[in-house]
Structure formats: C-alpha cells, structure tokens
Amino acid sequence: MVDQARITSGFSAGPVRRHPGPDPYADAADGVDILGPGDLREHFPYITDKAVGAVHVRRAGWFSAQQLGAWMVDQAKGHGAELVSAEVTDIHVESGRVVGVSLSNGASIGTDTVIAATGPLSRPVASMAGVDLPLYSELHLKVAFKDHLGAIPKEAPMIIWSDPQQIDWSDEEREELGRMGREDVLGEMPIYCHGRPEGGAESPYFLALWEYHHETLEPTWPLPDDPLYPEVVMRGLTTMVPGLAPYLEGLPESTVDGGYYTKTRENLPLIGPCGPEGFHVVAGLSGFGVMVAAGAGDLLASHVTGRSLPNYAESFLLSRYDDSRYMAEIQALEDSGQL
Numbered sequence: 001m002v003d004q005a006r007i008t009s010g011f012s013a014g015p016v017r018r019h020p021g022p023d024p025y026a027d028a029a030d031g032v033d034i035l036g037p038g039d040l041r042e043h044f045p046y047i048t049d050k051a052v053g054a055v056h057v058r059r060a061g062w063f064s065a066q067q068l069g070a071w072m073v074d075q076a077k078g079h080g081a082e083l084v085s086a087e088v089t090d091i092h093v094e095s096g097r098v099v100g101v102s103l104s105n106g107a108s109i110g111t112d113t114v115i116a117a118t119g120p121l122s123r124p125v126a127s128m129a130g131v132d133l134p135l136y137s138e139l140h141l142k143v144a145f146k147d148h149l150g151a152i153p154k155e156a157p158m159i160i161w162s163d164p165q166q167i168d169w170s171d172e173e174r175e176e177l178g179r180m181g182r183e184d185v186l187g188e189m190p191i192y193c194h195g196r197p198e199g200g201a202e203s204p205y206f207l208a209l210w211e212y213h214h215e216t217l218e219p220t221w222p223l224p225d226d227p228l229y230p231e232v233v234m235r236g237l238t239t240m241v242p243g244l245a246p247y248l249e250g251l252p253e254s255t256v257d258g259g260y261y262t263k264t265r266e267n268l269p270l271i272g273p274c275g276p277e278g279f280h281v282v283a284g285l286s287g288f289g290v291m292v293a294a295g296a297g298d299l300l301a302s303h304v305t306g307r308s309l310p311n312y313a314e315s316f317l318l319s320r321y322d323d324s325r326y327m328a329e330i331q332a333l334e335d336s337g338q339l
C-alpha cells in the first residue's frame with residue numbers, strides 16, 4: 001500500500017559513528033545508510049550545516065490511512081460484510097459469554113462474537129463487557145503548514161531532528177510565556193521534531209509533529225487546544241531547516257489537528273480474546289496503528305475463526321499481565337520509545 005517510495009532520515013548535530021568497514025547496505029535499496037556532513041550537504045542542502053550526520057532509512061514511506069481504511073471496508077463488503085453506522089451503547093453478557101450488543105439507533109444485534117476495536121474509547125467500551133483494559137491516552141497534535149516560500153522541496157523525505165534543543169525565545173517572550181504558565185516550552189525540548197511534504201506534486205503543504213506535552217489524559221473531543229503549537233513546531237523545525245526562518249517573522253497559513261495515542265505501559269497492543277467468552281479486543285495501537293492494522297486484523301481473525309495461531313500471538317493477549325515477572329519487567333521501563 002505504499003504509494004510513494006520515500007526516505008525517512010534522522011538528523012543530528014551530535015557526534016556520529018560511521019560503520020566500521022564497508023557499509024553492508026551501500027548498494028541496497030532497502031537498507032540504512034549513515035551519512036556524513038559531505039553527503040548531507042550534497043543530497044539534503046536544506047538541512048542545517050550544523051548537522052554532522054544522518055541515519056538515512058531507505059526502506060520507508062507513507063500512505064493515506066483514510067484510503068487504506070476505505071479499501072479495507074470495500075474488501076470486507078465484497079466478502080459479505082454489512083456496515084452499520086451507529087454507536088455500541090451496551091454489550092450483553094449471559095452466563096459468561098457475550099450474546100449481543102445494543103446500538104445508539106435503538107437496534108440491537110444478537111451475536112456470539114464482539115470485537116472492541118474502538119481506539120481511544122476501547123477502555124470504556126470493554127468495560128461494557130466487564131473488562132478493565134490497562135490503557136491510557138496521550139494527546140498528539142500535528143500541524144499542516146502552507147510552505148508558500150518552498151523552503152522544503154517536495155521530494156524531501158520525512159526528516160526527524162534527533163537532538164534535544166532549546167527554543168531561542170527573546171527575553172520578553174520568555175517572560176510572557178512564564179506568565180502564561182508555559183514552562184513546557186521554555187526549557188530543554190525533547191528530540192524528534194519531525195515532518196514531511198504532504199500531498200501531490202503541486203501541494204505546498206508540509207506536515208509537522210513534535211510531541212512535547214507528555215500529558216496523559218481522558219480522551220475528549222474536540223481535542224484540547226494548544227494555541228502555541230504551530231509556532232513552537234516551526235521554531236523546532238527551523239533548527240533543522242534554517243530556510244524556514246522567514247516564517248518566524250510571520251507564520252504561514254496552518255491547520256492543526258491530531259488525535260490520541262492510546263497505549264499500554266510497554267507500548268505493545270492488545271489483540272485477542274479476553275473477559276467473557278466471545279469477547280475480543282484490538283486496542284492500544286498507539287502511534288503505529290496504521291502500520292500494523294493489516295497484521296493486527298489478521299491475528300485477530302485467526303483468534304475468532306480458530307485458525308492456527310502464530311508463535312507471537314500470546315505476547316499480545318491481555319493475559320500477559322498475569323505473569324508477575326513480565327509485570328516487573330515492564331514496570332522497570334523508563335519510557336515506551338514512541339516517536
């Protein structure tokens with residue numbers, strides 16, 4: 001489903017180590033190259049000359065999640081699925097097994113199989129079946145800038161700045177931000193400010209993300225607002241692409257949206273049966289749900305149909321939390337390693 005072959009690259013102003021000996025991937029279109037300053041200047045001249053190295057991921061790309069979803073729905077319908085657009089308001093359980101669901105349109109459906117694949121709302125939906133899922137959600141915003149100056153070429157890969165950085169607010173701005181209680185943008189900012197061109201050859205848009213909120217919250221819609229987001233992200237990006245600096249005098253047209261990363265403690269999804277017989281979940285897809293959607297669906301289908309299971313199936317079950325050694329291991333994790 002990758003419709004355009006692109007490259008994902010991480011740039012760093014910190015020290016970089018070259019491969020010892022010949023680069024095993026030098027000729028491979030699907031490998032990873034480590035680039036030095038010369039390669040960077042030659043192939044990515046818009047990246048700051050402060051960058052001393054880059055990890056150049058060759059086998060990477062992007063595609064439209066909406067189109068993937070629409071294609072999957074078409075495939076399912078072609079195999080006899082019927083789509084009912086309504087909210088599940090209750091899950092009925094009798095004698096330890098699911099027997100049906102109630103819908104917001106007043107209808108109910110009798111069934112012996114219910115799958116909660118309800119994203120950030122998986123926890124409340126699973127609770128309708130008496131199951132407590134250990135999930136939490138983080139707000140992740142993204143901003144689309146209209147790069148009318150063409151500071152970043154359309155053929156640019158996704159670019160990711162992998163050093164911490166400090167935003168160079170003026171003294172006046174610092175004071176004002178302090179008064180606004182925005183300490184989150186005053187100190188050392190996290191790594192992974194990133195972005196990529198968006199749309200076809202004629203599109204002027206550049207899509208950018210930088211998760212600096214580090215907030216766990218109950219999902220609500222419309223999404224909580226951060227009026228500073230476009231400016232903070234533009235400042236972060238300018239560290240990597242100095243040609244964006246004119247936008248600091250006047251931000252380009254921009255649109256902010258986003259959603260939630262719904263995660264488990266160790267950032268591994270929950271896929272398979274749990275709770276009453278016939279009840280299943282596909283949840284905790286965090287920031288990788290588009291990439292893993294097909295595999296997660298395939299694994300869940302094996303559970304539901306009784307097909308033989310792959311050897312990794314157990315790793316995704318809710319029952320993994322019954323293992324006290326596993327629990328001790330994941331409690332010791334510092335963070336989930338998510339972009």
Ligand SMILES: Cc1cc2nc3c(=O)[nH]c(=O)nc-3n(C[C@H](O)[C@H](O)[C@H](O)COP(=O)(O)OP(=O)(O)OC[C@H]3O[C@@H](n4cnc5c(N)ncnc54)[C@H](O)[C@@H]3O)c2cc1C
Nearest residue numbers: 087088118119121140258259260285286287288289290291
């Ligand atoms: C800013 C941002 C960037 C991201 N970037 C990437 C990326 O680059 N690559 C990647 O792989 N992933 C990315 N993700 C993550 C990805 O979007 C999610 O992991 C994925 O959408 C989760 O899929 P899901 O089907 O579990 O949940 P969702 O996509 O949220 O779908 C859940 C569905 O359940 C429905 N629902 C909820 N409650 C009920 C109910 N009671 N009854 C009926 N229906 C209900 C909802 O309406 C919704 O349609 C990103 C996420 C964000 C927020």
